[in-house]
Amino acid sequence: MSGEDQGIRLVGVTRRYGGVAAVERVDLAVPPGRRLAVVGPSGCGKSTLLGLISGLDEPDEGVIDVLGATGPAARLARCALMPQRDLLLPWRSALANAAVSLENRGMSRRAARAAVRPLFARFGLAGAEDFLPRQLSGGMRQRVAFLRTFVAGKEVLLLDEPFGALDAITRAEAQEWLRATLEAEPRTVVLVTHDVEEALLLGHEVVVLAARPGRVAARVAVDLPAARSRRELLATAEFVGLRDEVLAALEQGSSAPSVEPERL
Amino acid sequence: MSGEDQGIRLVGVTRRYGGVAAVERVDLAVPPGRRLAVVGPSGCGKSTLLGLISGLDEPDEGVIDVLGATGPAARLARCALMPQRDLLLPWRSALANAAVSLENRGMSRRAARAAVRPLFARFGLAGAEDFLPRQLSGGMRQRVAFLRTFVAGKEVLLLDEPFGALDAITRAEAQEWLRATLEAEPRTVVLVTHDVEEALLLGHEVVVLAARPGRVAARVAVDLPAARSRRELLATAEFVGLRDEVLAALEQGSSAPSVEPERL
Amino acid sequence: GGGHDAQGASGGGQLRKTTVLLDWDPNPDHVALYTARDAGYFKTAGLDVTLQPPSDPSDPTKLVSTGKIDLGISYEPETVIAGSQGLDVIAVGALVPTALTSVMATGKSRVHTIADLAGAKVATAGLATQDAFLTTILASNHVDGGSVTKVDVGQDLLAAMVTGNVDATLGGFRNVEAVQLAAEGLDPTVIPVTEAGVPDYAELVVIAQASRLRSDPAYQRLVRDFLGALSRGNAAVLADPAAAARTIATVADGYDPAILPKMVDATVPLLRNAAGFGRQDAAAWQSFADWMSAEHLIDKPVKAADVVTNAYLPAS
Amino acid sequence: MTPRPTSRRGAWGVRRWGPPTVVLVAIAAAWELATAVLGVEDYILPAPSAVAHALVDRWDSTLASATWVTLTEVVAGFAIAVGAGLLIACALHFSRTARSALYPWLIGSQTVPVVVIAPVLAIIFGYSLTPKLILVALLCFFPIVVATLDGLSAVDDDLRRMMRTLYGTRWSIFWRVELPAALPSLFTGLRLSAAYASTAAVFGEYSGSSDGLGHVMRQAVPQLQSALVFAAIALLSAMSVALFVLVTALETALVGWAHEGKSTNR
Amino acid sequence: MTPRPTSRRGAWGVRRWGPPTVVLVAIAAAWELATAVLGVEDYILPAPSAVAHALVDRWDSTLASATWVTLTEVVAGFAIAVGAGLLIACALHFSRTARSALYPWLIGSQTVPVVVIAPVLAIIFGYSLTPKLILVALLCFFPIVVATLDGLSAVDDDLRRMMRTLYGTRWSIFWRVELPAALPSLFTGLRLSAAYASTAAVFGEYSGSSDGLGHVMRQAVPQLQSALVFAAIALLSAMSVALFVLVTALETALVGWAHEGKSTNR
């Protein structure tokens, strides 16, 4: 954890819902232009954390600093958040949904849509530009929501399970696209995912949260060898080692229910 | 594919949306008490297929037979469908949501909730019984929706990415629970998933759909050796071989967009 | 409104715009007004008269008093009330010089005389004056007031009678509702309130703004010219009731064209004023005002001279 | 193979004239029969034939011009009500203080009877078209305000939050999220106003008029000209129903996303 | 650390009396001043002090009993309207044919002026409380029907489909999905009806009454007792506002899930 300069920094952040802490005394730091992956058991406070960083919510305790901004409005100005639910506007076509941030910034409808249209083919959405959200499949909706967030062009990207509804192939492609794009033009990213492989492939660092209340259980720096292909990379000993490390931390952090067959 | 007797059978099923086929001439058969896993690229028609089997939708062409029933109402009586979106009722607590099918069958509120309550702890939802859906995390909502479907106690379970929003640990537990429960008390299951491992772990057979229009691209019978633990099973050569087979079929069936870095 | 740009009675060219606010929508009571308008008598007198139906019968006193409207048609009781409340109005002529309000019952009702009202259910249109009329009528005919049930039915006097919901009504006009009942073959009993103990009064009067009348010669001229023309209209009605019926039929949209002439026929005799058109008896006004005061219809007593004048009427 | 369910609102909105016509004919027949058999007097409840007769008989002399006058008031007054209602709703939506301070007054505005407002309007505007338009607007703006405000405040807050992370200003959130989401509610208000507009015009004509269907009715009611009264009512109803259907058609066009073939496979 | 946004509707629903009171006082003061300075005649627009005076002065003799009579009509009539409105809305919701056949008649029912209905009601029920209740119900059921129907038909169809796979019958879907989802709309209708109830009672009293605020007003208008008229209006407004606030409080209790702390992290 380097960078005092202009990354994302959380110090002692706590957020309670009606007395129960969803997130407790969390310290995090993401250097500028780097990517942090967050994994943790379901309900441990990952989405809560993104809401806090984005400025949509304020912590009950602690300080959040996003590229030098600590106030919620200033943080909001710097962050684009892709929410876990896609939250597409049902009355807008897929294209118009993806282009909404450009319209918000004053671009004309036509120009905004023209700017977004090329990305649709790249994400396997060619032909679905004029579909309303209810005409899209779950994975298509998620891709539109991802595009919408990306298109906003903000310095900080907060992604809440961006590819969770995608099949293995489509997801791998989306991951590769995101990685290549961020490599070419770095942004500061916090990525929440339930997929450990995704966390390792996309994050420079992986943070494992423990449940109830959400606390940092482990931090894993990702330093993977250069490999020609994704498949090769996944098979390297380093990758397997890191994956096992993260999984072990996860397993410890979970307050797991016992598993037995059940009669209903 | 055995069983002429009382399983699920689709013959030449086609469903179009405004002239474009989402699913075309699909033939499927699931013997009674067996589990079919369906994988395929996003938007290939998996959810459409479940809607057709359940009786909520009718095919434009072809015949669907669910335990001898071909009419939509009769199919509906036999199938419980867990939709891809959780579709929890926002005004009902988590417990009341999970118990809704029992209330629909005439059980009293109290009895229905008492019947469902024990399952909550088992799924890591202890303490969240009285939460409203908006107070639940994404993964918690999905588990409640799964419980709701399971609790209906129907002969046929149609599950649309039931564990897609769960972290690795929670998901593994849910999978184990489902497998053990269905082993003890078999139901006929069609499981849509984007996770090839999940498909192989839970399905007796895996069907790979190809995109646009959705057609059956490959069928893979799953016959795995007995293994002591999940981790061991995942490492067996048979498992790895099947996974590669399914992935290869998937890769072929996808109309993949090319992957290049992009400037916005 | 505003008739300030006064000119001579026969002033060339420019007509003085004058708005007259009626007491109610056009009906047979207004036959003289519409006849004078359609025959061109107002124009001849140098007036461009607009006859305006009100939103409520109490509009004319209010709007004439504030000077928003030049002239109004009101009722003698309302004019007395206005005087008592300090409104700036004065009656300058009687349009219908006698009372029209009557006690009415259909032939089928058990009420045929005032005495029959004992124990009856009586509908009024909800005016306080009508309540007072009823009290006076019962008292002066020695009918036990406690035995009579009063209902306020608003506009629905006829409906209340023909359906048998009430035994009698007080508030209908003898030249309108009574004729309607007769035309429906219901053989009505009609007793004008002034024949049953209520002091005589003029049903419809022309009112003007009192203070302006004292100070504004142009306004004085306007009122005089108006009343002169109206007098001619009244005379024309008396001379040719059939033509008058045709005139009123063009504006009384909601009336049955077949019955309207009969109503006009019933109205014409009531328009005759022995003292000459528009003349009002100050003594009669005073005794009516005193009666109102006694019935607590007004808080402050009213001097007849303050609310009525014959000074602007044409010489008879 | 089975027919897919068509849009509900669209279906009964404009196209389906069958059932209402059947009911119309049935009611008219039963009514005609009842008046004939029971010997109900015409001046209490006129037979439909008598109403039709009055409609034809008095059309040229009375009803035609009255209908035209009232129709003008209805349409213009409704238009003003829509404009004012939307403006007020937006103003109250944007300012919480304005909302809590002014809402009771809006409710109060609906409780002041016409007999009281009418003379005041007459004083200010004279007996012109203006007070009638004001009365129609006054009676019709209220459902629009209440329904629109309710719609605006029921918008999913998560959509607002999503927009805020995408450069959404207060205004762009209103324009791109709240207003579209509140459209169905707005149309509920418009539909109600449409139904009230013709009655409101009649009230307006009670504020001093010399033509219009309200004027005709005000003269005809005390005279028991029931056939004429019912003819006027039939015309007023037709106006309201027409306006209602128009509003519904507009909704079908604008809010199709919410109603057409909502059934999906998800 | 920053205050979390509280519920909107709850906030202005019941607790926030401050701003409306301030506005009330401000308007009263301005009005008092205006009548004094401009010398507006009392019989046109009475000063608030005169109205207050009349309110106190005539309370025992006139207004108390009249208020009681009208309040009874308002409350009972509103209750009937709610019952009838819900019943009709549900009936129309369940039968598409009923909906398309009867809807125009419901709209028509709102265009028949009170002056016409009142005598008919008097014929049937005499001059009792009944016709007033019917009139209030007749004027108040309509917003409930329209808003509830709109709410019911706007329910997310996916929720209905989900229920059908879980043994959801037509009835259980209605009871467990459609009705709860339509509650916010239903309350829009109730709010509107609440605002109209007191005016409707006044109309009811125009058709044969011997007490009530409408009766008081009708007697006071021709006697130029404007202060008394305005006192009656103030009481009517207070009734409507109270009913409105009551409905809103009930909504806050019943539909809390839709409004309270909707902001989540998702």
Ligand SMILES: Nc1ncnc2c1ncn2[C@@H]1O[C@H](COP(=O)(O)OP(=O)(O)OP(=O)(O)O)[C@@H](O)[C@H]1O
């Ligand atoms: N109502 C609709 N109108 C038009 N097209 C539709 C509609 N519903 C679905 N489709 C189309 O049908 C295709 C299949 O959709 P479906 O939801 O079955 O995909 P899926 O396999 O479930 O995808 P995912 O894995 O992303 O959920 C998609 O291309 C979608 O756009």
Ligand SMILES: Nc1ncnc2c1ncn2[C@@H]1O[C@H](COP(=O)(O)OP(=O)(O)OP(=O)(O)O)[C@@H](O)[C@H]1O
């Ligand atoms: N509005 C709320 N009221 C009460 N509790 C809440 C609220 N929002 C979230 N919580 C609780 O906070 C905890 C963390 O929720 P959060 O959504 O951050 O989990 P998550 O890590 O994103 O889980 P998942 O992986 O399932 O999406 C959960 O236990 C949840 O019940």
Ligand SMILES: [Mg+2]
């Ligand atoms: Mg989450």
Ligand SMILES: [Mg+2]
């Ligand atoms: Mg799907």
